[in-house]
Amino acid sequence: MSTILFVPMPERGHINPSLKMARALQKRGHRIVYCGLRDMEDLIRAEGFEFECLFEHLYPKGFQTEIKARLGSLSGLSRFLYVRELVRKQTRMLESLLQGEFDQIISRTRPDLGITDVLLPETFLVLRGHQVPALLLNTSIPLRWEPMTPPPTSGCIPDGRLSSKVQGALDWGRVLLDAKLGALSTWVGLEPDGLGYRRKLARKHGYPLSGLDFAGRPTGEHDPMLILCPREFVEFRDAKLSIEYHYTGPSIDLQRQEPDFPWERLDGERPLVVCSLGTMVIHPERARRFHQSVADAARRRPRWQFVVATNQWTEETPGQAPANLVSVKHVPQLQMLRRASAMVTHGGFNSVKECIYFGVPMVVLPIQFDQPGVAARVVHHGLGVRASIDELTPDTFVPLLDEVVENPSYRRELARMQALFQAAEQEQAMVEALEKHLRRA
Template structure:
C-alpha cells in the first residue's frame, strides 16, 4: 500500500475536515503521515496518526495560539507592528521553501501522493517538481460553483487582488505569497496559470481539488469541467475527540439551540456583539435551552448568562447536534455540513472569508436562514430561530440533502476516488 502525506492548514476547521479522509485511507491499509508545523502535532498524534514536523524553529508548538491571543488584545499601530513581525516570520518560511528545505523532507518520506490544503499551494508546486502526484484539499466550496445573489456580499475569489498589494508587500504588511509561488514554479517547472486579474493559480488538471461533499451540495451554479474536482462524501469525522461538557445539565423536555460561531471569530468586537445578542435572545425564550460557545479565548463569565443557557468556551458540536433542534452558526462549511448530516436546520451569520458564499448555499438549499452580521439583534435572531423551528420545510430540506450525504458515504466513501486518482496518475508518465 502507498505512503500518503496530508498537509492541512493548521487551524481546527481545516484539520478536522481532513480526519475522515485520513482514517478512510488508513483503514484501507495505506500509511498516512501528516505534515505541518508543531502546533497541530499533539492533536494529530492523539488521533492515531504519524506526524512529520516542519519549520518548528519559526513556529514552535503553542506559537499560533499565543499569536491569536496577543493579536486579539492589540489595536491600531500596535497591532500593525505586531502583524508586521509575524509576516517577517512567514516570509522566512517562504525563503526556506525556495532554498529546498521541503524538497529534502519529501525525499526522506518518499510519499506516493501528497494531499495538501489548497491554501498551501506552494507545496503542490514543490511536489510536482519531485514527481509526486498532488491533490488539493479544499475544505470549502469554490466560489465559482455558487451563484451570486444580487445585493449581497461575496467571499474573496482566488483571483482577487489586494488593493495596493505591491506597496503593502514592500512595507512588510502582506506576505510574499505570489512572488514565492512564481519562484517555486520556475525552479520546479510548474506551468502556472494566470487569472484575468494577473494572479498566479495552479492548474487543476495537474492537481485536482478534493471537495469534501457530494456533487449535489456544491454544484448549484453550473457544472465544473471534467477532472477539475474530485467529489467525496461529506467527510465528517464522527470519531474525532470533542471538548468536555456538562451533559447532565441538558433537559430533554426543552427545545435545544446550539450557538457557535467557529474558531476564527474569537476576540473581535463583532463576535462580542453577536454573542451578546445570542444571550439576550436566549433570555427571551426561557422555555428553550441554549448552549452558547464563546470561543477558546473567550470567558463565559464575562457575559450575562440567563438560567436557560449553558455557556462554554468550546462546545462538543457533534454530540450536541445529535440533540439540537436548530443551530446558530457562522456559515462555516464544516458546521453547515454537520448540521445537514444530523438533520438540524440552521440560522447562519456569515462573518468573513468564504462564509457569505456558504450562506448563499444555506438559503439556496432551503436548510436555514442567513442573517447579515450588521443586522443581528436579539429580536431578529429570535424571529429567525422561530421561523426555522416552526416551518417544517427547513427540516425537510435538511433531510433531503442528508440522504445524498449518506448515499455518498455508502457508495464510494472518502478513500475510493483518491485511490482511483492515484492509480491513474502513477500509471501515466509525469
Template sequence: MALIAFQMLEEPGHINPTLKLARALSARGHRVVYLEPPDFAGYIAKQGFEHQPFFEEIYPEGFVQRFQAASRLERLRWRLGHQEGEMQALRGGSVARRLERLAPDLLFVDYLNNGVALVARKLGIPCVVLNTTFQPGRDGGIPPLYTPLLPARSPLGRLRVELAWRRLLGARRLGKRLVRPLNRVGLTLDPRPDWPEFMASLAAESGYPLDALEPEMTYPIPSLTAMPEWVLAPEALDFPRPPQEGRLHVESVDEERVEDAGFPWDRLDPTRRLVYCSLGTQAFRYRHGPRVLRAIVDAVAGNPAWQLVLATGAHPRAREIGDVPGSVVVVEHAPQLAVLRRARLMVNHGGLQSVKEALLLGVPMLCVPQAYDQPGNGARVTFHGIGRVLRPEDATSARARALLEELDGSPSVRDRVRQLSARFRETEQARPGLAETERRLGQRG
C-alpha cells in the same frame, strides 16, 4: 501498503475535514502521516494518526495559544511574518528536504498551502490539492466567496456578480502597486501581493505549466488548475456550476472523530429544545463575536421552550458576554458532533465544516457570518433553504429570536434539510475520495 501524507493549513477547521478519508485509508492498512506544526501533535495523535513536525521554524510549539491571546495588531503582524516565513521555507529548501526524507507515495496538500504541492511536483511526489472551501473561482458566474451574493440569474444579478469580482481583483491590483515597492526594499508590509510571482517561480522550477496558474480567485493565491483538486464538501451544497476536469467532491465529516471530554451533559434539560451556538475554533479573530454571542443568549432566554449550549471558543473578550441564565450552558469548546445529535437548531458562523456537520445531522441553522468564506457559505445555506442568515451588524436579540423561532417552526426548512442531508450522506457513504485514492495508488504500483 502505501505511505500517505496530509499537509493542511494549521487550523482544526482544515484538519478535521480530512479525518474521514485518513481514517478509511488507515483502516485499509496504509500508513497515514500528518505534516503539521508541533502544536497539533497531540490532537492528531488523539485521532489515531502519526504526526511529523512541519513549518516548525515558523510555528514553534506554543504559537497557537500565544496567537489566540494576542491583540488584533499583534496577530496581523505575526500573520504577515508567518506568510513571509513560509515563502522562505518553500524557496530555501526546508520543505523539499522534509518531503524527500518522508518520500510519501501520495501527498494531500491544502489549497491555501499549494506552494507545497509545487515543491512536491519538483520532487516527483504525486499530489492532490484539497480544498476546504468551495472552489473559489468565477466559473459559471459564481460570486466571490467573500460575498453573500447568490448566483446570477438575471442581467442585474450578473452585473452585481461581475462588479463584485472587479472590486475584489481591482483592490488586489491596487495593493500590489502600493505595497510591492516597499516589499522590494525590505519594508515588508504584506507579502501577499508577491505570491502570484512567487508561485510562478516555483511553478517554473517544478516544470508546472505557467498557463495553468489561475490568478483570478477569491484568495490571493493562484489555483493549480493542472493538478487534481478535491473539494471537501458535497456538490449538492454548492451553487450549480459547470463541471471541471480533475475536481472531485469527497467525503469530509468524520463521525468517529474523538471530541472533547468533560462536557456537562447532566445540565441539559430533556424537556426543552436544544439550541447549540458556536462561532468555531477561530472565534478569537472576530471582533463582533462577543456581541453576537450575547444576542444569542438573550434571544434563547426569551423562549422558555429552549435551552442553549454556548461554545465561546478561545476568545480573549469572552467575558464581555456577561452573566447568563442558569438554563444556558457556557463552555469554551463543546463536543460538536455529540451536541448536534441532540440539538434542534444550530447557530454558527458560516464556517463550512460547521455548516456541513449541522446539515449531515439534520439540524437547521442560523448563520451569522463573520469573515473569510463565511458570507459565501451563508449564501449557500439561503440558496438551498436549509437555514437563515443574520449579518453580525444586525444581530440583536429580537432579530435572532425571530429567526430562530421561524426556523424552529418551519416544516419546509426541516424537509429541505432532510432532503439535502440524505444526498450529503450518500456522498459520505460512497467514499469517492477513498476509491479514487486507491485507484491512484494502484496506478502508481
C-alpha cells in the same frame, strides 16, 4: 502499502475534514503521515497518525494560541506592528521552503501520494518537483471559479435581493479587489510576496507558470482537485464551473476526538440551540454583539436551552447569564448536533456540512472568506436563514431562531439534502477513487 502525505492548513477547520479520508485509507493498510506546524502534533497523534514538523524554528509549540490571543486584543498601531512582525516570519517561512525544508521531509518519508490544502500551493509545487503525484484538497466551495453566487430567497442580508447576474459581477469584483489590496498590502509590509515565491518554486520544480492563477496558486486546470461535499449542494441552477472537480462525500469523521461537556446541565425534552462562530479570530465587537444576542435570546425563550462556544472570546458577557444558557470554551459539536433543534453558525463549511448530515436547521451569520457563499447556498436550498452579524440585535435575532425552530419547511428540505449527504458518505467509494489515482500515478 503506500505512504500518503497529508499537508492541511494548521487549523481545525482544515484538519477535521481530512481525518475521515485519512482513517479510511489507513484501514486499507496505507501509511498515513501528516505534516505541519508543531501545534498540530498532539491532535494528529491522538487521532492515530504519524506526524512530521515544519518550521519549528519559526513557529514553536504554542505559537497559534499566542497569535490568536494577541490579534484578538491589539488594535491601531500596535496591531499594525505585530502584523508586520508576523509577515516577516511568513517571508522567512517561504525562504525556508525555497531552500528545501519541505524537500527533506519528502526525502525522509518517501510518499507515493501527496494530498495538500489548496491554500498551501507551495507544498503542492514541491511535491510535484519530486515527481510525487499530488491532489489539491479544497475544504470549502470552489469560490474562485464559480460564475455567480445563488441569490438567497429569505432571511438574507440586503445584497441577496440583487439579481444573480449582478451578484456574480460583485463576486468577481471582490476577487479582483482582493488581488489589488493584496499587492498594496505587500508593498506596505502587511503581506509577504507570496506570488513571487510561488513563481520561484514553480520554476525550481518545473511546474508550468500557466498553471498558476494571478495569486500564484495552482488553478486546478492541470491537476485534480477534491471537493469534500456532494455536487448537489455546491452547484446550483445552470451554473457551470470552468474546471472539473472530484466531488466526494462530506468527509465528516464521526470518530474524531471531541471535548468533554457537562451533559447533566441539559434537558433532553427541551429544544436545544447550539451557537458557535468557529475557531478563527474575529473582531472583538462582533464577538461581543454575538454573545450578548445569544444571552438575550436565552432570556426571551426560557423554555429553550442554549449552548454557546466562546472559542477565542475571552471577555465575560455583561450581566448575569440566564439559567438556560451553558457557556463553554469548545463544544463537542458532533454530539451536540445529534440532539439540536437549531444551530447558529458563522457559515464555516464544516459546520454547515455537519448540520446537514444531522438534519439541523441553521441561522447563518457569515463573517469572512467563503462564509457568504456557503450561507447563500444554505438559504438557496431552504436549509436555514442568513443575517448580518454587524446588524444583529435581540429584536432581529430571536425571530430568526423562531423561524428555523418552528417552521417545518426547513426540516423537510434538510431531510432531502441529508439523504444525499449520507448516501455520498461511503468510505469505500472515497478510498477507491484515491487508490485509482495512485494506480494511475
